[in-house]
Amino acid sequence: MPPNFWVDTAGWVGVAALLAAYALVSTRRLEGDSPLYQALNALGSLLLIVNSGYYRALPSVGINVAWIGIALYALARYRRRRRDVTIQPHPTPSGFAATPSPLLTEGQERGGGAAAGGGEG
Numbered sequence: 001m002p003p004n005f006w007v008d009t010a011g012w013v014g015v016a017a018l019l020a021a022y023a024l025v026s027t028r029r030l031e032g033d034s035p036l037y038q039a040l041n042a043l044g045s046l047l048l049i050v051n052s053g054y055y056r057a058l059p060s061v062g063i064n065v066a067w068i069g070i071a072l073y074a075l076a077r078y079r080r081r082r083r084d085v086t087i088q089p090h091p092t093p094s095g096f097a098a099t100p101s102p103l104l105t106e107g108q109e110r111g112g113g114a115a116a117g118g119g120e121g
Helices: 005-026 035-054 058-084
Strands: none
């Protein structure tokens, strides 16, 4: 096996990952901001950095470092958006939310308490 076999393999796998990501987005099988698309970009670029660095192709290393930075930024943004999204209650036929009001006490939520006739008396 040639000494640069693994470096060349890393480069070709990186190329395949980048081309797969591009093809999936171009054929609308993935969204451009999907985690899988960004992960394929980051992985492909990382593997190309290994290959390009070994062969001292510094411009290729530079563009792939930038490519990874963009992919990681997009992944972080995706995670932040998912974390910040709150689930809104679905409207009911009466138009009121199906979740209990935070102003009610636990007993009032279950039908107890003064408002439901379960108060002291």
